[in-house]
Amino acid sequence: MELKRVGVVGCGLMGSGIVEVCARSGYDVVVREVDDDLLKNGLGRVEASMRRAVERGKLSAPDMQAARARIKGTTKLADLGDSDLVIEAVVEKMELKKDVFRELDRLCPPRTLFASNTSSLSITEMASVTRRPQHVLGMHFFNPVPVMKLVELIRGLQTSEETMATGRRFAESVGKTVVVCKDSPGFIVNLLLVPYMLDAVRALELGIATREDIDTAVHLGLAHPMGPLTLLDYVGIDTTYYIAEAMFEEFKDTRYAAPPLMKQMVLAGMHGRKTGRGFYEYKS
Ligand SMILES: NC(=O)c1ccc[n+]([C@@H]2O[C@H](COP(=O)([O-])OP(=O)(O)OC[C@H]3O[C@@H](n4cnc5c(N)ncnc54)[C@H](O)[C@@H]3O)[C@@H](O)[C@H]2O)c1
Numbered sequence: 557m558e559l560k561r562v563g564v565v566g567c568g569l570m571g572s573g574i575v576e577v578c579a580r581s582g583y584d585v586v587v588r589e590v591d592d593d594l595l596k597n598g599l600g601r602v603e604a605s606m607r608r609a610v611e612r613g614k615l616s617a618p619d620m621q622a623a624r625a626r627i628k629g630t631t632k633l634a635d636l637g638d639s640d641l642v643i644e645a646v647v648e649k650m651e652l653k654k655d656v657f658r659e660l661d662r663l664c665p666p667r668t669l670f671a672s673n674t675s676s677l678s679i680t681e682m683a684s685v686t687r688r689p690q691h692v693l694g695m696h697f698f699n700p701v702p703v704m705k706l707v708e709l710i711r712g713l714q715t716s717e718e719t720m721a722t723g724r725r726f727a728e729s730v731g732k733t734v735v736v737c738k739d740s741p742g743f744i745v746n747l748l749l750v751p752y753m754l755d756a757v758r759a760l761e762l763g764i765a766t767r768e769d770i771d772t773a774v775h776l777g778l779a780h781p782m783g784p785l786t787l788l789d790y791v792g793i794d795t796t797y798y799i800a801e802a803m804f805e806e807f808k809d810t811r812y813a814a815p816p817l818m819k820q821m822v823l824a825g826m827h828g829r830k831t832g833r834g835f836y837e838y839k840s
Pocket of ligand 1: 645
């Protein structure tokens with residue numbers, strides 16, 4: 557199946573990155589946000605990211621113009637009705653994702669493929685609210701999407717081989733390397749990453765070291781590009797908290813239990829870079 561039109565639900569951190577890579581790869585993209593202000597912010601993020609790519613010589617100015625012309629923003633899910641593929645990138649909450657897919661199933665023709673960018677939640681469960689479970693797969697991009705080369709493709713219990721093959725061709729066509737994973741909480745990367753990030757928060761909570769020293773230790777001692785608390789601020793404390801909660805719910809293993817400090821930060825609106833404050837402070 558040839559894909560031409562891509563719908564993206566959510567233009568947050570991940571949705572905006574997905575919109576950008578699709579448009580830069582020649583797809584027509586319609587992106588839906590919940591209201592006009594969020595849509596403006598999201599499209600502003602796409603614009604700023606493409607400008608940075610031009611400044612760094614990664615994208616030509618005419619290619620940026622062409623990509624921009626392929627992107628349409630909307631607040632109506634119905635405008636995604638003639639998509640060949642819809643990628644969902646709303647907040648990491650199962651009920652919300654199911655609502656989105658239930659509604660899309662009503663709006664889109666049977667041929668449309670549905671992908672979720674979930675970090676941890678079950679694809680099989682999302683597929684269960686549609687009449688096309690064979691056409692539903694996980695397509696997990698990484699942040700920042702234009703830079704990070706990996707996509708995890710997740711096979712739900714009923715995902716067809718054809719859907720997996722089309723998903724792979726699509727992810728490769730937007731410049732990504734694909735790994736395939738079964739529908740298991742956290743897939744490959746978050747299965748390994750989440751306990752590590754939670755342990756870093758526990759170390760801070762216990763007063764084992766300062767935030768700076770925890771980050772410096774990992775950065776220099778393990779040669780990671782950044783320490784775990786800086787990484788948490790990039791990913792989003794809220795998003796990581798929801799991922800941990802979902803994984804804990806599935807595994808019932810305390811390795812995935814979010815430390816109290818994370819919950820407090822979520823409630824206090826300290827979500828990391830996107831809100832200007834997380835483990836560190838950021839100027840907008
Ligand atoms: N942040 C990361 O590093 C990362 C990486 C890979 C995957 N993900 C996954 O991508 C998805 C989105 O995460 P994000 O980091 O872009 O979050 P974000 O907070 O930046 O964006 C969340 C999006 O959800 C939308 N939303 C919020 N409430 C809604 C509602 N009631 N109805 C419909 N839409 C609603 C928002 O408008 C926004 O577009 C999540 O499933 C997350 O697990 C995140």
